[in-house]
Amino acid sequence: MLRNQEILPRLPIPPLNNLFEFINWIKPITDNQEFQTSQEALNQFLMPNGDGQKLQKKLIEISEKQNTSWLEPFWNDMYLSYREQLVCNMNYCAILDNTKLTSQHTVSTLGAKIIYEMMHAYLKVSSKSLSPEYVKDQPQCMDPYNHIFKSVRLPLLKKDSYKTYPFTKQNHIVVFYNNNIFKLETSDLDGKLISIDLLASKIQSIMDENIQDRGNDIGILTTANRDNASKLYRAIEKDKTNQNSLDIINTAVFVLCIDPATKDLKDLQKMILLSDGKNRYFDKNCQIIISKDLNIAFNNEHTGADAIPWFNVINEVFNKILKEQDKTIHVVETSLPEELKWNLSSDIKSRLKDQCNQHQKFVDNIFVDHVKFDDFGKNYIKNLKMSPDAFFHIALQIAQYKTFGKLRSTYESVSMRHFKNGRTECARPVNEHVSKFAIEVLSQNYSKERLKEFLMNAQNAHVDRIRKCQKGFGIERHLFVLYKIYEKYGKKLGIHNKPKLYDSSGYKLLTYNFMSTSGVGFENISLFGFGPVVEEGYGIGYVIHEERINVFLSTKTKNKDKGTELLNNLKYALLLLKDMASCKI
Secondary structure, eight states, X not given: OOTTGGGSOBOOOOOGGGGGGHHHHHGGGSOHHHHHHHHHHHHHHHSTTSHHHHHHHHHHHHHHTOSSOSSHHHHHHXXXXXXXXXXXXXXXXXXXXXXXXXTTOOHXXXXXXXXXXXXXXXXXXXXXXXXXXXXXXXXXXXXXXXXXXXXXEEOXXXXXXXXXXXXXXXXXXXXXXXXXXXEEEOBOTTSOBOOHHHHHHHHHHHHHHTOOOOSOOGGGGGGSOHHHHHHHHHHHHTSHHHHHHHHHHHHSXXXXXXXXXXXXXXXXXXXXHTOOSTTOOTTBSEEEEEETTOOEEEEEOSSSOOHHHHHXXXXXXXXXXHHTTTSOOOOOOOOOOEEOOOOOOHHHHHHHHHHHHHHHHHHHTXXXXXXXXXXXXXXXXXXXXXXXXXXXXXXXXHHHHXXXXXXXXXXXXXXXXXXXXXXXXXXXXXXXXXXXHHHHHTSSOOOHHHHHHHHHHHHHHHHHHHHHHHTTOOSHHHHHHHHHHHHHHTTTTTOOSOOGGGGSHHHHHHTOOSEEEEEEOOTTEEEEEOOOSSTTOEEEEEEEOSSOEEEEEEEEGGGHHHHHHXXXXXXXXHHHHHHHHTTOO
């Protein structure tokens, strides 16, 4: 699994003069005055012997002393220092395409198959026998796989910790059902995986027991802001029985949540992204969720790894299930798995109830929606000789301009796994050419020739920026780390005031994630989502399939009308781009 790790290049520290690109990145989202003052702040930052040079020198010094990327320690620290609730702010979710499942499945048999295949994946990771991954013959960093199974984020005051427990022969998962928690052993005393038949029987025994919600609400603590979560966790674990139960959750390979049936897809989106908090444990690395109407989804904590390693695992697991789904599973009577016990004082129960109410208010303030665009997907876009990602983002900016009358900054995640411990970079899809194109196409005064030229310029600018980021020459992570170095070492470096660049309008507008986006292309994933980053913003997860495009949108409830309008305008823009690119306009 790790045989390519030593040959992977280290993430390069971009040269300081690469930050002059900042000017191009902010131009389409600033007015003349904002642009001028931001440019002056940048020039001051980059002047000889200025703040930028001092911070860059310190970054190089720090990087030379560590055996990882210069970004990773700062990035992990950012995740773990985050103090708001993880639910939809840090955790992400995905809903699988269950249309290929046959009708013979039940919750227990489907759950058993998922557990069995997930445990096989865990054993491959633990034994380091997982095959190395490549993207276009380029080896990918496999280290994230070491941090995805049997992991948990532990709430602490000021800064959390993230723990991955060591491999053992005997392993277990935890099952949530009716807000009650059960320890399900997945291997015998010799470490051999339990059969699918027995796993299905164990799950069925939990459901047949029909234990009503005991009202312990343990998972609710993981919906709180992190300092409150820490206080609740500390209070609960003082009791030895509770501590033992928490340890069982923490050391579980992953969590399986069995949920009620859903009313519709929107209801499913909200249940997977947010839930009522009672049948969840958001601090765990992975929660696989099966509803009684056989929807399958997952909700993952984000610290240990970005989404792609998890998606690779789950995609492979689901492909195996689809391939072998006609195999008969025999469910028999068996003993009930161990139910976790809790000794909760009236004070703790009251605090958990208060947090449950707080979480419901939070949930009520989040609106989710989606669009399933079936007219075409990446195959058609590639036939137009265009990048599917660029095509989508150009359409999204047309939709943004049509909906809001202007363009604001959009975040797009770019995978950097071709570097050792590379994590992600951020590319901002709102560039000058995209801006010109969006304004022109909605002006009603365009000419066919001019539009086609503008479209290709917009696509080329998008692709060029993505490629620069992929090569390690993005600007946003670099600026982020330089600022973190200022916070920690500024006075020692003789920098007594925050560099003006970070207070400039350009920097603030650039890093204001009005639309936060991330895209994947796994055929088994129907929808992929996360929450909005800013109060008036939108979280947009997109899946570009071969023949369709699915989009998951989230925003604060007060923005829901604009959110629906944005999705409608996105459909309009995708069809408009198709006509333009195929010369039908």
